[in-house]
Amino acid sequence: MSLSAVHGTLSSLKSCQADIGTGMDIVTDVAMDLAEAPDEEADQGIKKMEAMILECAKLDREINYFVDIVQQVTSEVNTQQPEAMFGLSDKVKERFTERISKLSDGELQNHQKVVAFKENVKNSFNQAKQESVENPEQLDEDIAVTQSQVNFSCPLTQVVMVNPMKNKKCNHHYDEAAILGLIKTKQSQKKNCRCPVVGCGNTDVRQSDLIPDQILRRRIQSQKRHGSNRT
Ligand SMILES: [Zn+2]
Known part of the structure; x- marks a missing residue:
């Protein structure tokens, strides 16, 4: 071989x-x-x-x-x-x-x-x-959707998340690719990764703190479906 x-x-x-x-x-x-x-x-x-x-x-x-x-x-x-x-x-x-x-x-x-x-x-x-x-x-799923619509965008990319990850320490959400990228960048600069959500006191975001939030992902997907029906 x-x-x-x-x-x-x-x-x-x-x-x-x-x-x-x-x-x-x-x-x-x-x-x-x-x-x-x-x-x-x-x-x-x-x-x-x-x-x-x-x-x-x-x-x-x-x-x-x-x-x-x-x-x-x-x-x-x-x-x-x-x-x-x-x-x-x-x-x-x-x-x-x-x-x-x-x-x-x-x-x-x-x-x-x-x-x-x-x-x-x-x-x-x-x-x-x-x-x-x-x-x-x-x-009614629509109600839940409108209520949490605000939280659908990633604090890093400002666009609607595709794979939302929840930080189990501060409960904030980010899109997977964006937060992993940020953690990596900070690591290479030998700095801690602060939570990008304004006003959050979490100054050390680690990959091990992140959990994929499938409930949120479902809501986002269902909103997308509803949205495309309306237009
Ligand atoms: Zn946070």
Whole structure:
């Protein structure tokens, strides 16, 4: 196996990983639908979805470690003689097995998409409960949409968010690409990333504080649909 073949495989693994991420978002979406109309069957469904999410998180984590180790091992042989290529796959296997054996399933609970799953399902459930108490007759999505319309734009880009992320520390929202870009820029300047929302006291926004807010994303999408119907 040549190094370029290795790199090709790594990049297809990466795109596979992106698909896993999309799959996890879809599963979360379905679980949110179930949580909006809770009954025993929905409960069972949500449990199954949670198990799926955990499986995906595990796979995602393993791909991360695998890619990491392959990169490590190949960079080591890069500097050596071509003969070193022969032991490559054994070396990767050995290190991967060792690393994986040290991992615990408990850590998966901290996987960003697992956190997002739990948070979004819980919020959907609470929201449905609240709505049925407040106005059992009138579940008009339009009302909710107009009320929160103001919050749909990203404080960084000033345009409507595509992938809203909620900061669990200060509860502000930003679009994923914009906030990750800002964090990266600040990191390269060795500065803390302040929350870009005017008046917010959060001076240290970290990637680990951000949770994808699928409820908000749904509202934005539903507003877009309604909006395009009106025009
Ligand atoms: Zn903030």
